[in-house]
Amino acid sequence: MKKIWIGIGIVLIIVLFIGINLYRSAAQTGGSAITDVKVGKLEEKEIAATVMVPGKLKFKNEQSVYYESEKGELDKVEVKPGDKVKKGTVLLTYANEQLKLEQEKNELALEANRLKIEQISDKKKALNNKGKELQKELGEQKAREQIESERSELDMEEKTAQLELKQSLLEEKSLEHQLDRLEVKSDIEGTVISVDQKAASAKSDIQEPVIHIGDTDHLIVEGMLSEYDTLKVKKGQKVTLTSDVIQDLTWKGTVSSVGLVPDQQAETAAAAASTAEQAVQYPLEVKIAGKLPQGKPGFKLIMDIETDKRKAKTLPQKAVKKDGDQYYVYTIRDGKANRVDVKIGETADDQMEIKEGLSGDDQVILNPSDDITDGTDVKA
CATH class of the missing domain: 2.40.30.170 (Efflux pump adaptor protein, beta barrel domain)
Structure with missing residues (x-):
């Protein structure tokens, strides 16, 4: 009895296997399966061409302050990393003994020039008084002739002293400018990014900034x-x-x-x-x-x-396929997928411009799978 049931089971399995193969064969010979697809038409959308x-x-805005040896020795750095600075904030100072000596010499020269001018002025006053006394004794004409050479000499001395004073004043301005440059100030408002005092003594062809400021x-x-x-x-x-x-x-x-x-x-x-x-x-x-x-x-x-940015006829980018250098889409014609070659333009925001190949009435398959080919039965 057991053997009979085993035989019946084997027969059922064979019948089931044959039935499946017959169904597959009928499906292949009696017509292909119909693929459901999503369709749409060309849409006019605003697209933008881009350059990457x-x-x-x-x-x-940023400022890099480098060490300038001609100004002297680096004396003091007035800021540290993270400091907020305004335009005009003193960042660092130089020490220059030579400039200080020249400033002192200039101050002495200015004082000497002013004293000399005062002395000449006193001499001219005394000469005027002398002229008045001579006018009483000799008359105006002879008195003038007698002191004329002395007056001319004093006038020349006064002009020379004035020129020397002017030169000393110009030197004073030049020294003040050089001394003012010993204080390096911020050109911008920003944050101190880095401070590196070692850059003032580093011996390298590539000079690094002592202070770097940036507008964060x-x-x-x-x-x-x-x-x-x-x-x-x-x-x-x-x-x-x-x-x-x-x-x-x-x-x-x-x-x-x-x-x-x-x-x-x-x-x-x-x-x-x-x-x-x-x-x-x-x-x-x-x-x-x-x-x-x-x-x-x-x-x-x-x-x-x-x-x-302009208006253009577009399709979703996934609706467009590529074969070598040729772009194409599938439309539906008489219930079948129909390959149509197209010419594309710009691509933006997952939309692709279609320049040639389609009309506004064409039903385009928007989700073509890899199984769809030209002539595949499809249903929208």
Whole structure:
């Protein structure tokens, strides 16, 4: 009895297997499966052409103070990292003994010149009194003749003394200016980023700043434009900023300036290149709007510059497929997928511009899977 049940089970399994194969064969020979698809038509949307440029985050205003040996020895640094400074704040001072000695000599020369002028003035007064006495004795004409040479000599001495005084006054102003330069002041309002007093004594071909100040409240992004892109990028255009380091965040900005002449360093590099021609590049500056990036100056950012906004006929980007250099879509014709080659334009916000190949009435498959080919049975 047990053997009979085992035989019945084997027969049922064989019948089931044959039934499945017959069903598959019927499906293949009797007609293909119908694929459900989502369809849509060309839509007129506003798209923007963009230029993507790498850039670097920088302070809009910054100041680097380097050691200047001609001013003397570094005396005192008046600030430390993190200090907020205003324009005109004293940052560091120099000590210059030679200048102080010259100032003292100048003060003595000024005093001597003034004393000399006073002495000449006293002599001229005495000469005038002498002239009055001679007029009483000899008459006005003879008295004038007798003291004329002495008066001329005093006039010449007075002119010389005045010139010497003027020269000493000019030297005084020059020394005051040099002494004033011994105090180095901030040119901007900002934050002290770094202080390195060792830079004043370092012996290196590359000089480092003793003090670095930056305006941390106003950052910009600087980059370079090619000759081609500089024709499209204009002041005031909108910019979207992203970073590979600070992911999932974007910032907005506007183009604040585009260089009228090529960057000098790029030109120098181009001139120095002997084996390959270097592309001419133009400086670009973007002003950040709203909240500033979390990154520090020096961080690399990507600038996506909106250069042209216009109306265009578009499809979702996933509706367009590519075969080599040819772009194409699938439309529905008589219940079947129909491949149509298209010419595309700009791509923006997951929308692709369709320039040629479709009419406004065409039903386009918006979600073509890899299984769909030309002639596949589909149902919208």
